[in-house]
Amino acid sequence: MLYSVVWKNNSVLLIDQTRLPNEYAVVEIHRSEDMAEAIRTMIVRGAPAIGVAAAYGMYLGAREIETSKREEFLQQLEKVAQLLRSTRPTAVNLFWAIGRMMQTAYETLGTIAEIQQTLLETAQTINAEDIQTCQAIGDHGLAALPKTPEKLTILTHCNTGALATAGYGTALGVVRSAWREGRLTRVFADETRPRLQGAKLTAWECVQEGIPVTVITDSMAAHCMKQGLIDAVIVGADRIAANGDTANKIGTYSLAIVAQKHNIPFFVAAPVSTIDFTLASGSLIPIEERHPSEIYQIGDTLLTPSGVEFYNPAFDVTPAELITAIITENGAFAPGDLIKAQKNSVL
Ligand code: MRU
Numbered sequence: 001m002l003y004s005v006v007w008k009n010n011s012v013l014l015i016d017q018t019r020l021p022n023e024y025a026v027v028e029i030h031r032s033e034d035m036a037e038a039i040r041t042m043i044v045r046g047a048p049a050i051g052v053a054a055a056y057g058m059y060l061g062a063r064e065i066e067t068s069k070r071e072e073f074l075q076q077l078e079k080v081a082q083l084l085r086s087t088r089p090t091a092v093n094l095f096w097a098i099g100r101m102m103q104t105a106y107e108t109l110g111t112i113a114e115i116q117q118t119l120l121e122t123a124q125t126i127n128a129e130d131i132q133t134c135q136a137i138g139d140h141g142l143a144a145l146p147k148t149p150e151k152l153t154i155l156t157h158c159n160t161g162a163l164a165t166a167g168y169g170t171a172l173g174v175v176r177s178a179w180r181e182g183r184l185t186r187v188f189a190d191e192t193r194p195r196l197q198g199a200k201l202t203a204w205e206c207v208q209e210g211i212p213v214t215v216i217t218d219s220m221a222a223h224c225m226k227q228g229l230i231d232a233v234i235v236g237a238d239r240i241a242a243n244g245d246t247a248n249k250i251g252t253y254s255l256a257i258v259a260q261k262h263n264i265p266f267f268v269a270a271p272v273s274t275i276d277f278t279l280a281s282g283s284l285i286p287i288e289e290r291h292p293s294e295i296y297q298i299g300d301t302l303l304t305p306s307g308v309e310f311y312n313p314a315f316d317v318t319p320a321e322l323i324t325a326i327i328t329e330n331g332a333f334a335p336g337d338l339i340k341a342q343k344n345s346v347l
Pocket of ligand 1: 045046047091157158159160161164165169170171197235236238239246249250314337
């Protein structure tokens with residue numbers, strides 16, 4: 001199995017996702033500042049993966065704090081949390097993991113060394129739980145897929161695989177499970193402009209596992225659906241509001257609209273930690289805007305004339321009514337029934 005975030009020899013190893021598929025490189029992170037930079041620059045990316053990375057980032061920051069006073073330790077740890085929180089605004093798993101680490105620090109009594117040790121263990125638990133969670137999402141997703149045809153062609157967007165999580169993946173985890181159970185013919189992967197996570201990362205993961213994959217540009221999805229090439233769409237999520245509205249990689253919303261137009265089921269696969277029950281609807285989800293160079297430049301080549309303006313939102317919000325079901329580790333739920341996902345928590 002592929003792991004994007006690994007704790008080894010007192011440091012965190014990250015697969016550098018900015019270099020795939022051309023180069024498989026591993027980056028070693030020792031300090032919380034370097035972890036913050038790795039999240040900001042998308043060396044590590046994908047909502048669950050940045051949650052796990054941030055949890056380790058909290059421990060790396062905690063072990064740098066030199067004080068024997070509990071209050072001072074907690075104040076300095078709060079600064080580490082602020083730095084990590086400032087990296088990316090949309091994926092709620094980041095804030096969830098940092099919150100869990102802060103809560104652990106507040107609740108752990110004992111020496112500073114003991115708090116630091118408990119923080120490391122909590123980060124490792126978050127890491128291990130995410131792998132289990134993804135495997136459970138795979139099982140529930142398999143059960144939720146349409147029963148006919150027997151072998152499905154699934155369209156997915158962005159990268160939601162082992163690279164985007166602690167392992168196995170969410171939407172791509174369902175695809176993996178479908179492939180292993182003989183229920184999948186092929187995956188169609190949207191290239192996912194502008195960062196190309198589909199063309200670069202999803203395609204790479206599929207090739208590693210021998211899953212047949214066809215890469216299309218984002219604008220081809222409607223045409224493929226009209227031609228009858230797609231049986232189901234499965235995407236991940238960066239933050240799901242309490243009413244089921246779902247923020248995910250830019251382009252997801254238009255995919256959901258065209259899926260509905262063609263009567264194709266549209267699934268969201270995500271852990272319960274991606275549901276933000278504090279937000280009543282998707283309009284309250286903060287949307288990250290990234291640098292325009294992601295649009296106007298590929299490598300060293302400039303694509304546009306000078307004198308034009310750019311708008312580069314990294315995510316959009318798909319309204320709940322376009323979503324067939326939200327697949328979590330606790331089962332698949334109608335978007336309006338999300339509260340049950342929390343209540344039925346089995347992990
Ligand atoms: O900007 P990214 O690459 O971090 O965005 C990732 C996505 O939008 C994924 O679809 C989402 O985080 C789910 S990952 C399991």
